[in-house]
Amino acid sequence: MASLPTQPQRQPTYPLAHAFRKKPRRLPLVLRFAKGAVHEIIALPVLLHSLFTVLIVYLDTYVWDSINIPSTIIPSLSIVVGLMLVFRNSTGYDRFWTGRNCLTTIGTCVRNLARIFLVNSKDKEGRASEAEKRDTEKVVRCLVAVLYAIKHNLRAEFNIPPASLAPPLPKTSTFARSQPASRRPSYVDRTASSSGILGMTTPLLSDSAATLENGEGSIPTKKEDYVSLLPEGLMGYEDQGLGLPLQLTVLVESYIRRGFDRGWFHAPLASQMSVQVNSLVDAYGRMETIRSTPIPVAHLIHQKQVLALFTCVLPFAIVDDYGWWSIPIVAIVAFTLYGIEGIGVQLEDPFGYDKNDIKMDGIIEDTRQEVMVLLEEWRATHEGRAMGGMFD
Template sequence: MSPPEPVRRPTYPLAHAFRRKPRRLPLVLRFAKGAVHDIILVPVLLHSLFTVLIVYIDTRYVDSISIPATIIPSLSIVVGLMLVFRNSTSYDRFWTGRNCLTTIGTSVRNLARISLVNSRGKDGETTMAERRDTERIVRVLIAVLYAIKHNLRAEFNIPPASLASLPPQPNPYARSTPVSRRPSYVDHTVSSPATPSMNTPLLSRSGSTLHNGDDTIPTKKDEYVSLLPEGLMGYEDQGLGLPLQLTILVEGYLRRGYDRGWFHGPLASQMTVQLNSLVDAYGRMETIRSTPLPIAHLIHQKQVLALFTCVLPFAIVDDYRWWSVLVVAIVAFTLYGIEGIGVQLEDPFGYDKNDIKMDGIIEDTRQEVMVLLEEWKANHEGRAMGGMFD
């Protein structure tokens, strides 16, 4: 009797990064979910009200308060140049961030692939401890993706930060049995009464409660905490980023693989290059996150936009009368909308609709690498069906 066919799950490559459902409304009719109308509503409303005041004064109290319309082309050139610079700079940050995320994902794929294929001796045999070591590092590679995502979003203290500044305490993660007899990974969210859970405020070096970048207490992140090695303690309260800390574990694995004869010199060198490329890409993403546009440019841009839309009613009030309100509202909507798009793209690593879909992209990479890992484990247990790692 032939074995049953394997059941396929309803997924496919890049399933989470792609848009899943068709648009219900044409984009021209959309005023939410990705639009910038909430950003520009206040300035458009204020300039419209200002135009109402100008038209009212012009029609009721004075003969004419208009100015020559020839001033408008001169100001529009300046406004156009500044908006083009702002949007092109913001989109370049968005595109660079997306390319860096691709570089990181590619490095994780390559390192996981090479590790799984080559993590065995010339006779093809490995010990249980060596297989656990390889599985641990593949999971760490996936955790690097999540650590980078959370650091770029200023979501720190995952896992718990170091408690080095506190009096000596029993280590809740201490190994009580040999490594080979314990599971390689634990869920850090399960804690004893004496152990601070992921939702419990932890003390920093100054004795105050650790907070995220938005002054909220960090919460647990179940999607990747279980990927971290047992007993791992972060040192973010001392300035060490978790992505760099995890890459040190990967570097140590490369060294052990070289010593075991799994990776020859050129291959180990290539893997180190992949790891360096990952760190370099993360550094460039950090640069985007921590380097806003110069404040002088932002101030002048806001002032020029306000100046232009405040001067415009005086130039058109005699020709358009009350229609000037609609004209100014349309112009303000257009110009401030372009400026609002630049604001959205300036920091592309958050949760906004216009940000990079980091959650979906990372989930797709995790899905791929975890399938490879499960097939690799099945191959070593003698129950592989596809022979992927034979």
């Protein structure tokens, strides 16, 4: 007897190595009860409704002659339950799909801007100074850092230390002493013109800093996964309401302006790059809308009540016909309905760490890999050691 052909193993490679699932499924999905399933969410309501059905069957069998109600009420309630669950799941998946498309838009903008910056960051003779090369490399790294900053902001995670907590430098003027702590010019070094007003730095903080002491304990600073991408000593303003993604896009827009002034970008190209930055910010704004706008609580309350009402009425309608078999029947119905509702709950906020959320970590890591390879090849080309001639 001929052996059955084996399924090919998935061997993801770059690009998209992190976004793809690396391991084949060991079990059919119908037998999976752990990773990616919603059984933990629905276990309690299914158990409670099963116990309630046990009570109803016991009362119907041993206490009263019959507590059955007409079964014609079930179709009427099932229509309402079905409509509400369809709305819940369609709305949840629309939020998931919109969030994924917005992440793709952001990644596309980062790719486009990085490509344009690296190709056009030179004068008509193909020359650029060392300072200009460092400026280009810094802004390309900022583009990748935007992805990580967006991810952390959507997950409500701390990014970098706020400027208001920076240790003050020695005071040199009466004007500095009269300013609020978060606004004192002595806190920041404004001499780095390539950073712009929102790229303030302080020499007392570096990329290797892990904590910032403020007298009350240590405060976590930059995330390790993109600490090397940020300009050295960059301070944030999240405590004042300014998100790091927008702060970094200001640095990117400032670079576009400097490139235009240097003659690197003609007006149509500079305008196109500004459109790319605007598209990135717009996509991030739509992701923020998904994150900060939950399903209206009135709908959630009524949906929970309708589900509970239906599964509580169901035992009364079937107890005379099925007897003790009513218990597994109600358990199956509750498992099905609450499972559908649980899927909608997981899809409502798709930016977290759940198995069913968007794989933001892998997608962003793939984009970082692509852009950093481009940057390395660009650097090698300028050093005269490139093999592929990509930027020749």
